[in-house]
Amino acid sequence: MHIKRLQDKKGQAAMEFLMTYGWAILAAIIAIGVLAYFGVFTPGKFVGGSAIVTAPFYVNAWNVQATANAVNLELRNNGGEAFTIISIDVENCATITPVDFIMAAGNASSFAITPCGPTALAEGDNFKGDITITYRKSGSALDLTSTGSITEKVVAGG
Numbered sequence: 429m430h431i432k433r434l435q436d437k438k439g440q441a442a443m444e445f446l447m448t449y450g451w452a453i454l455a456a457i458i459a460i461g462v463l464a465y466f467g468v469f470t471p472g473k474f475v476g477g478s479a480i481v482t483a484p485f486y487v488n489a490w491n492v493q494a495t496a497n498a499v500n501l502e503l504r505n506n507g508g509e510a511f512t513i514i515s516i517d518v519e520n521c522a523t524i525t526p527v528d529f530i531m532a533a534g535n536a537s538s539f540a541i542t543p544c545g546p547t548a549l550a551e552g553d554n555f556k557g558d559i560t561i562t563y564r565k566s567g568s569a570l571d572l573t574s575t576g577s578i579t580e581k582v583v584a585g586g
Contacts, residue, residue, distance in 0.1 A: 481559055481576030484511065488536050490578060492555040493585030498542035499557070499578060505531045511563045514571060518578065519557035520545050553582045 463469065479490040484507030491500050499518045505511055510532045517523040521544035531537055549555065561574040 477578070477580030479559070479576070479578040479580065481561060482574045483507070485561055485563075485574045487576070487578075490580060492544070492549060492578075492580045492582045494549045494551040494582050495585035496540065496542060497544055497548050498540045499544055499555070500538065500540050501559070501578075502536055502538045503531070503561070504536040505533055507533055509533055510566050512566070514562040514564060515560075516541060517560040517562075518544070519559075520555075521557065549582045551582055551584045555580050555582050 477490070479487040479501065481487055481503070484505060486504045486506045487501055488504050489500075489502040492498070493500065499521055501516070501518075503516075510530055513526055513529045513531055515523050515525045516539055518541045521541045524539060524541050526539070529537070544555070556579045557577065559576045559578055562571050563574065564571060
């Protein structure tokens with residue numbers, strides 16, 4: 429009789445131990461669910477945008493405007509020579525073709541790629557697209573490409 433009571437107490441202690449951990453795990457799962465619901469685990473809300481292209485070009489500045497329905501890029505020629513830009517293509521936007529636009533070494537120029545998207549851009553939305561710049565070296569007929577990407581929150585414009 430005495431042994432049975434001791435076994436019952438051990439079983440009760442084990443059950444209380446498991447219940448305590450069970451409630452703690454349940455509370456943690458609920459807390460994580462609430463945080464996820466309110467977007468705490470969405471890093472895009474807290475991280476700024478980025479725009480990058482491969483050499484010989486560099487993106488100095490960029491934005492995506494809702495009112496102009498455009499992606500604006502300020503490109504710098506970081507190459508050691510002048511290049512002729514044939515076209516600039518941003519995914520989900522029209523391709524612009526600045527016919528024989530010559531960019532000297534070290535110079536920067538701004539380009540507006542418009543219209544963008546199957547529908548108009550909306551302020552606050554996130555925009556993501558691949559960038560392809562087609563260019564030629566001076567005196568060459570061979571097309572070269574510089575590729576990259578842009579990720580940015582759409583602003584009103586102005």
